[in-house]
Amino acid sequence: MAEPAAFAGASRSDATDTVETPVESPVEFGPLAPLEVGSNAWAVGSQRNESGTGALLVANPHFPWEGALRFAEVQLTVPGEIDVYGAQLAGLPGVGIGFTEGVAWSHTVSAGKRMTAYLLDLDPESPTTYLVDGEPHEMTSAEHTVEILRPDGTVDTETR
DSSP states (O other): OOOOOSSTTOOOOOOOOOOOSOOSSOBOOTTSOOBOOOOEEEEEOTTTSSSSSOOEEEEEOOOOSSSTTOEEEEEEEETTTEEEEEEEETTOOSOSEEEOSSOEEOOOOOSSOOOOOOOOEEETTEEEEEEETTEEEEOOOOOOEEEEEOTTSOEEEEEO
């Protein structure tokens, strides 16, 4: 009888086959970063590690180390509420690949188009104006106030 899978539709395999021929045609991401499609993630649960406790998740998204489509390190902490650490594509909110004390997650590349990265031309005469089809568009700003935990333990607010 086969062992149960980690989730519906998943299966366990003891296969050791390897792929001899790499993908020949890379997907082009335009001028931002030409990438070859590929990524991997794997996990070892407590049932399969030497100690029989804990788990290990390895995330390897195959994104560039430089350029517009790179990941940035992120940590979000609200004492007593949340402590999450990981990485996210630069400029996007949240943690795309990461972990908390009790759960870890990753993702791998797929053919679905889930986002589009735009490289905007700025107006050289006005650094807060961008151009679309040669037409200028003013950037907008918004102020936000957040609570800040200071090193001495006091809570303060800052608006930016």
